[in-house]
Amino acid sequence: MTALDIVKEYYTSFNQKNWNGMLALLHPEVRHEPNQGEVRIGVEKFTEFMKTMDTSYEESLTDLVFLTEPSDSRVAVEFVVNGVYKKGEEGLPEAHNQSYVLPAAAFLDIKDGKITRVTTYYNLPLWIKLVSA
Template sequence: MTALEIVQQYYSHFNQKNWQGMLDLLHPEVRHEPNQGEVRIGNEKFTEFMQKMDDAYDETLSDIVFFSSSDDTRIAAEFVVNGTYKQAEEGLPPAHGQKYVLPAGAFLEVKEGKITRVTTYYNLPLWIKLVS
């Protein structure tokens, strides 16, 4: 599979809530660079992050557009997050099932058939406004 196909499959698994399918595409030492907070290294930390996200949010992505580098190692994705805020996180507004639609993007690196980096970006102040 090409890097583009791997990342497309990764996001397809996300929309299907196939967390194991997503994890299977990650390198064991994946570097996760979230919009907020510390960088996480490794599948274990990424799995903990995904569990926390699944507890607090119900999200699907739409309008996904992928961009690929000429050397087939880096992929960018632009998308719209369609979500429900299920459970409050520390420092964020209370959750009571608020719906939100939020533009976002991600940058991923792929080496030897595995995703080695996931970097995500979105406008946190806008999200807070949408759920407040």
């Protein structure tokens, strides 16, 4: 399976809410670099993050564009997040099922058939504006 195949399966699992499918593609010591906040190391911490996300947000990704490089070890993905903000988080606006559409991107490293790094970027001030309107 190529790096591109692995990353496509990861995002297909995301859109299907198949959290176990996503987690199965991660290296046990995966490095998760979120848009803001502390870096998380390990599947356990990533699992905790996913549980929080599932509680607070209902999201699907559209318009995915995958970019690869010749070594078959890195994949970049550009996408649009279509979401509903279900439950507020500390330091963020109050949630009352606001809808949002937000461009985002992620960068993933793959080694020995597992995702070893997930770095995600999006415009947090724009997201806050969208859910505060």
